[in-house]
Amino acid sequence: MINLRRTKSIYTKELVDLLRDHRTLLAMVVVPIVLYPALMLGGIQVLSTQTAKLHDAQFTVGFQSKSDWEDVVRPMLDQEASVLELEREKARADGASEAELAEFQKPVIELIDPNVTGQLEVAVRSRQVHCGVVVASVETHGPNREKQFRIRLLYQPEDLRSQLAADRLDRAFERVAEHEVQRRLRARQVDPVVIEPVIVEQKALTSAGSVLGLIVPLILVLMTITGAIYPAIDVTAGERERGTLESLMVCPVPVIDLICGKFLVVSTIAIMGAALNLGSVTVTVFLGGFEQVLNLNDADGSGGFPFWALPVVLACLVPLAVLMSAVMIAVCSCARTFKEAQNYVLPVILAALFPGGIAALPGTRLEGVNLVMPVGNMVLLTRELLSGAHVPAASYAWVLLSTCLYAAAAVALAANVFGRESVLFAESVSLRAIFNRKLFKRSDRPTLSAAALYAAILFPIWFHVQNLLQLSSDDAVSGALYGTAILLPILFVGAPILAMQFWRVDTQNTLRIRFPAFRFVLGGALIGLTAWIPASELFVFQDAYLGSPPALDAMNKAMDAGLAKLGFWIALVCLAIVPGICEELFFRGFLLSAALKKMRPWPAILMSAAIFGVFHFFIFRFFVTAGLGVVLGMLCWRSRSIWPGVIAHMLHNGLATCTAFNPQWRQRIGIVEVDKWPVHLPTHVILIGSIIFVTGIALSWPAAKSEVDSS
Amino acid sequence: MPMIDVDNLTKIFHDNDGREFRAVDNLSFRVDAGRIYGLLGPNGAGKTTTLRMLSALMTPTSGRITVNGYTVGEHEFEIKKSMGFLTANTGLYQRLSSRDVLRYFGELHGFDRRQAVDRAEVLIGEMGITDFADQRCGTLSTGQKQRTNIARALIADPPVLIMDEPTLGLDVMSNRVILDFILAQREAGKTIILSTHYLDEAENMCDMIGLLHRGGIAAEGTIDELREQAGVERLSSIFLKIIHAHDPMEGVA
Incomplete structure (x- = not known):
């Protein structure tokens, strides 16, 4: 200490x-x-000078031909100027501030010699001009032979000034078009209001x-x-x-x-x-x-x-x-x-x-x-x-x-x-x-720091993997289960074993791959069969004090649907067998063994159990998962073998899988409200279950005879 | 029973390519309580490595060291408590005063605040630090630093002192301070291991001398025994002769 x-x-x-x-x-x-x-x-000075600079900037605009400028664009810009002047006067009459009036300032457009015919795109690309204007077509429509201009603006979006020039021209043309629409409607004695069924006002909060x-x-x-x-x-x-x-x-x-x-x-x-x-x-x-x-x-x-x-x-x-x-x-x-x-x-x-x-x-x-x-x-x-x-x-x-x-x-x-x-x-x-x-010196177990470091690296990877898996298929749950079953052995068992081989750590001793005494196997089995009872009651207790997340019900339903798609046997492999083996080898084998090297047994068990809980990425289940982690850690510590825990873990998960496929099991033990969760279990179930559970613990409590962990 | 007992000590280092290098090779010697043992030898003979293993800073590859009844590798803290360690290039905390340094090391040796303060005051008096005890160590002269460092090594009043080239690079005055201190400590009954390049120093002060070469003892004995063995008078000549006998090429060079 x-x-x-x-x-x-x-x-x-x-x-x-x-x-x-x-x-x-x-x-x-x-x-x-x-x-x-x-x-x-x-920052403010730079920003404000930048803004001022851009506001006063003169833009150079190129045209396809001289006539585009003289016959089409210049008259439009002149018209915009007078529209702006009108709007500005109107705003001033409404009491607008100077800042707001600045909005009606006419954009400064500088012309270059518009004889760049045919090379306008090149001119914009090479930044000779900020923006290029092409009058693509002029058509006349209707009995009044009213004109429709198709104008194309060429600009470079990654160049802020080019973008601004195009925006300004675009706004100018919009303004002129709007003004022209109103004029045409009035000429037909239609109130322009009819073409504005919705008026949108935006208010930026920041x-x-x-x-x-x-x-x-x-x-x-x-x-x-x-x-x-x-x-x-x-x-x-x-x-x-x-x-x-x-x-x-x-x-x-x-x-x-x-x-x-x-x-x-x-x-x-x-x-x-x-x-x-x-x-x-x-x-x-x-x-x-x-x-x-x-x-x-x-x-x-x-x-x-x-x-x-x-x-x-x-x-x-x-x-x-x-x-x-x-x-x-x-x-x-x-x-x-x-x-x-x-x-x-x-x-x-x-x-x-x-x-x-x-x-x-x-x-x-x-x-x-x-x-x-x-x-x-x-x-x-x-x-x-x-x-x-x-x-x-x-x-x-x-x-x-x-x-x-x-x-x-x-x-x-x-x-x-x-x-x-x-x-x-x-x-x-x-x-x-x-x-x-x-x-490297040969050692019987990895150091706590090495194990903690591996867990810390694995944590974001596993989190990412889980998220990715849930995105990857339409059918999120079954995809995630398949992916988990494939990646668990790689990340939680394969990689740590490789690392231990590299660091010359005794892998078999660390992972505690040795036969346990029979009473531990029996104890593990009893615990695995009945651990759901304290878990379920713990959920009820937690629900009463902390409440449950609203999404829980939907998640449980999605889980059931995903399981149904996998079929019973595959679900059993993905949910019970693979995690039962891999998680035990990692959390109780690798992590707990390393922790026991430096820490006293109970703090080491609690720590590995807490990490076990955290790795399940669901805060609502944290206490229950960590609680199971404590029991499994105790099993591993007392028996000096990984197998009793594997048996308990597989039976526990397997039982949950079986119940998901056979909802009538819940009714059979006397739970009336099958759809509601979590609910108290019937008293006789709690009583019998607890006796079996405690018997399992009692069987596995006395430590195995071979040398006890020196910690 | 000797105060220090080194038995078949070996330390193997590996270079970056994993090649072995035996810095200390089957070294054995004993030092009785109240004696000064001189550990001499050319550069790279394994003196510093031996002293570091003695003070439990390094783990031996094999062999056994017992100090004051404790075994290195088993009683690390007891060993460290039994020992004061001093080298010429041991630094001090520049921004702390001598008094701060002594109190700090007292606490590191397990004293509570009161005991640490008391012990620091005793040493400040004994070592003549009083005048500059509150000056920051960064502003002290070499001699003042050396006194502070000696006081630091004595903080827990250890029965054994390990001195690795304690006078390296010191002027005559500072040198004298250290040597007088070492002799005074022997009078006080402490066991001292002194590693040095200055053969005159060793000749005058050591009760026993071990000549270290290539990680092992090439010759051992009192200065008179060594004279007899080599047939020459001065320690520097003895030194060269023995090394030469062991390794003709190196002796010549």
């Missing part, structure tokens, strides 16, 4: 040491205080297109990350460079205490940095009146900056700061000098920038796989919160949970790297030395 008093000493010393360093203070305090005002003021609103969350997240860099380097590579590492390591202190103290300090500084950054954003927005720039305010000023969201944003930045601190410490522990550490940190920042950048794109939403995208999910969450959007509780849970999981894996990795002899004394730490198979 970690010695708290000693960890506190390390923490206090490191904090004092870091805070006395002017470089820490510079990075932590000065940068955010200066950065945001500069950014926003600068000022559109503000780039800063998208970028500020990214910067906030990046500043939190960069806040961890300097202290992380200082407490690891810095310690080595100053020659204090050796005297630290000869102290009677476990590495985990050292790394925890250091990691807490780096996290503290990163969190303080995040708070200062957030404070600076707030003050800048509040004092500077930049709410518009942050894309946060209503056009009529009723939205405002969501100050209530600030503590929430800060609370969400905490796990991110923790995650990045752990990652930075792990990375910097490999470096001997400050300079080397800086080189190692750079790729990490780029790696964080990538998902962060994706998240900063306007189209990216906080949903699906983005919920568990490292760093990116935090950028999205921050953006949602700062724009005052409502964020569902489940989204918070996913973002925070996944970030904490990654952070835990990173801390474990850091502890592993920091204490390693090859890293501590090597003249240079090369990746080849870290990955050279010949240098």
Whole structure:
């Protein structure tokens, strides 16, 4: 166990040491205080000059022929000018502001020599002109021989000015056309109102297109990350460079205490940095009146900056700061000098920038796989919160949970790297030395950090896979079940076994592939047959206090339909047999064995059970799944074999599959309301079931005779 | 029973291609309590690796080390508690004062705040640190740093001191401080292992000398025994002669 008093000493010393360093203070305090005002003021100036520039810009327009200009377009533009003048006067009479009147300004169009005949497209492509106008045809219709012009505008959408020129011309022609329609209707003595059955008015609630609103969350997240860099380097590579590492390591202190103290300090500084950054954003927005720039305010000023969201944003930045601190410490522990550490940190920042950048794109939403995208999910969450959007509780849970999981894996990795002899004394730490198979010692089980790291990598992959599978076929549920049955053996068994072979870990011992005593098989079977009873009651209990998601019923129905499509035997393989074997091998074999190497049995079982629950990606089922995980973990620990758990798991899932195919089973045990769920089971079922369940537990409780886990 | 007992100690390193390199090869020696044992040898003889294994910083590939009754690999923390470790290039925390450093290491050795403060004050007095105890270590002179470092190594009053080139690169005055300290510690009954390149130092101070070559002991004994063995007077000549006998090419070079 970690010695708290000693960890506190390390923490206090490191904090004092870091805070006395002017470089820490510079990075932590000065940068955010200066950065945001500069950014926003600068941003506003650049934006407003850009807008003004574009507004006053003259556009050059090319024509197919001189007559197109002189006979068609110029008269139309002249006509538009007079229409504009009329509308402007009308608006002024209605009391419009100067800003609104500016809307009626005539676009400035500059002409080039319109003798580019035939090469107009080339001229637009080569940006000789912003826009090209082709009068494609002029037709006359009806008894009054009224004209219809077909005008084609050539422009390049990726060139903003070209696009603007085309927009302006398009609007001018629209205006003229509208005016002409009204004139023609009046000539026929028809009220123009008849052709306007619907009038649409748009009201934008936020000022559109503000780039800063998208970028500020990214910067906030990046500043939190960069806040961890300097202290992380200082407490690891810095310690080595100053020659204090050796005297630290000869102290009677476990590495985990050292790394925890250091990691807490780096996290503290990163969190303080995040708070200062957030404070600076707030003050800048509040004092500077930049709410518009942050894309946060209503056009009529009723939205405002969501100050209530600030503590929430800060609370969400905490796990991110923790995650990045752990990652930075792990990375910097490999470096001997400050300079080397800086080189190692750079790729990490780029790696964080990538998902962060994706998240900063306007189209990216906080949903699906983005919920568990490292760093990116935090950028999205921050953006949602700062724009005052409502964020569902489940989204918070996913973002925070996944970030904490990654952070835990990173801390474990850091502890592993920091204490390693090859890293501590090597003249240079090369990746080849870290990955050279010949240098690995044989070990009976993987380290906890390696297992945690694998679980952390697998988590987003599995989440993504599940989402993809549900999208891939029309018939989502059966597709997902097939896909799961194929991928479970690869990702949860094959890949860990390959990794263990590579790291020279005793696979058979880790996965506990050995025959158990008969009483464990019997115990596992009894538990597997009756575990649904406590599970079902737990659901009822949970439903009473927490409620059930409304979509649950639909999901259950979709599940039943999907199962029916698969047919009983395939459903049994996909739902009971494959998961029964693969999940046991991964969660109880790989993960629990690794955890038992470092932790006491019960915390190890609880941890592996919680991860087992999280991997089922359905928060409503978390407690029940994790509860089953505890029982299965206990089975594996006491029996020292994977098989009793496999039997229990397969029977439990198999029974659920059977019931799905035979709904009458529920009636047979006395459940009246077959359609309703969850409901209390009849008392006699609970009673008999509990006796069998407890018997199963009692049978498997005394530990197996061979040597007990040394933990 | 000897204070330090090294038995058939071997440490194998691997380079990046996985090739073996035996830094320490079947090394055995004993040091009795209250003695200074000099570990001498050319560069790359395995001195530093041996000292790191002795202080439980490195795990031996094979062999057994017992210090103060504890075995390396089994009683890591007891070993670390029994030992003070000092090298010439041991750094100090630049932004902490000597007093802060001593208190910090006291706490790392398991003292509570009160004990750590008391022990730090005792050492500040004994080592003559009082005048600069509150100055940040970054501003201290080399000699002042060295005194602080010695105090740090003594923080838990360990029975064994490991000194890896403690005088490397020091001026005469600082050198004297260290050597006087080592002799005073022997008087106080501590066991000391001294690894050094300065043969005069070893000649004057060590009770026993082990000549290390290619990871093993090439010769061992008191200075008189070594003189007899080699038939020459000065330790530097003894040193060259023995190494040459072991490895003719290297001895010449």
